[in-house]
């Protein structure tokens with residue numbers, strides 16, 4: 001980070017333009033709504049983390065001694081539900097996306113500011129249903145709600161939790177809708193599609209999944225409720241239904257939902273890699289189209305969750321092949337990020353540490369995903385800790401690393417303050433170590449045959465489980481440190497300049513924090529994405545040369 | 548943005564068409580057409596849905612981009628149905644050696 005001696009912050013900006021609780025709860029400023037979301041998702045991240053702590057404490061010993069089996073089932077279910085629906089899916093789009101999409105395209109706000117606020121309220125209402133369900137004792141079905149257990153036999157709060165997921169889905173749809181319309185209609189003059197930052201391409205692709213996929217999970221939950229409450233036979237064989245149909249419908253959304261979580265993180269990483277190595281992304285168009293390809297192909301692979309669910313062998317082969325295909329655009333991104341680093345002027349500030357972490361974890365998570373997409377291997381490791389380790393490498397190692405990297409990178413823009421770089425690097429390191437210690441042993445456990453979702457296990461698995469629990473406590477500390485220094489920085493941190501990283505991108509061409517309407521004047525873009533040096537000067541001198 | 552004003556006459560016409568088609572669905576359901584039962588019912592349903600999308604949802608008067616997005620919605624529905632059927636229709640095709 002450049003250290004600039006005296007920074008005078010703008011006198012009025014979006015944070016101090018108006019005061020009072022009402023000015024926040026009724027705001028239509030995308031930047032303030034992003035902060036509302038930031039508070040909400042942070043709360044649910046730590047709530048979900050609490051359930052994870054319970055799981056890891058139980059698994060310290062082979063016997064089930066900390067909680068009862070039934071309680072354990074409820075803990076891992078609520079961990080999954082809270083983390084996926086209330087944290088991972090909204091985290092990057094609703095916080096960083098909300099804040100940055102208008103700033104990055106030179107717009108004054110999103111296309112539908114009031115719908116944006118509505119989406120936060122819908123999220124809050126849905127989250128309240130989920131919290132109520134937890135207070136009433138939670139659910140024990142697993143976050144996947146598989147039928148007929150969920151629709152007929154479970155005595156947990158399936159309906160209340162399902163209602164929560166159903167409602168939260170609409171906030172996701174509205175966010176996606178808002179982004180798509182905004183990106184189509186509100187780009188600054190001169191900002192053509194191929195001049196857009198890759199963060200925007202990633203969010204556009206994510207938005208497509210949100211609006212095309214989320215309605216399906218809503219309908220599926222509705223059908224589940226219909227069966228549970230009115231005993232209409234849809235999924236339960238005893239009522240004439242088909243349980244595998246539930247899995248088809250559920251995973252039609254829930255596999256692409258993984259890309260709702262990881263595509264925005266990839267968008268963040270593209271920004272970090274380009275700006276912190278001061279180079280235009282290698283193969284910009286490939287990375288941009290890879291986002292769209294992942295969004296589209298992501299819808300064609302859901303059957304890889306059902307290789308051992310009586311799905312036909314033929315369908316299994318098709319889904320297996322398509323799952324391999326979706327790895328191609330993901331690999332394109334990884335190769336292009338790496339190639340961007342070549343001969344770059346790389347800085348090792350905190351956001352870049354998270355970016356490096358992301359790339360490493362995503363490679364491991366992605367490659368083990370290919371193991372799982374192989375029909376034969378999957379029969380062996382299906383429903384074992386191998387799967388648990390795999391998707392945590394994608395979701396925690398991918399999405400959360402991207403989220404934290406992005407949060408650190410744009411924190412000076414969001415708050416107008418700088419945090420302690422030393423503490424931030426230390427926390428990134430703690431998270432890196434804690435994460436690997438938590439989840440790498442789980443690959444080994446799964447490969448040796450330890451099934452997921454049991455509260456007891458054979459004694460020979462204990463050493464690796466203790467390692468995993470120890471890692472989880474380190475990881476927990478690693479996540480708490482940023483909370484402390486980031487909150488500290490909001491009050492005591494030095495003022496941030498408009499562009500502390502010397503980065504390219506319109507969001508850095510306005511003050512930190514930005515004014516309510518983002519820009520004093522609507523910017524006119526005459527340069528390509530990631531043009532370093534002073535792009536406006538370059539463009540001007542080029543005009544002169546041409547002139 | 549350009550607003551297209553649709554006359555109430557069109558809305559009433561579509562409403563009547565939808566009502567008539569509902570009655571037709573109901574009457575046909577009383578006849579046993581064998582395999583054609585589902586085909587006839589689905590055909591009528593698709594016609595009704597198309598009318599709603601084109602007129603009540605104003606897609607007929609909207610930009611090409613709107614058509615693309617509406618098309619994508621139906622295309623994705625087709626993906627869901629087709630790949631789900633790729634399981635159900637092929638259950639006996641390949642068997643695992645015992």
Ligand SMILES: [Cu+2]
Nearest residue numbers: 255302304305
């Ligand atoms: Cu999947």
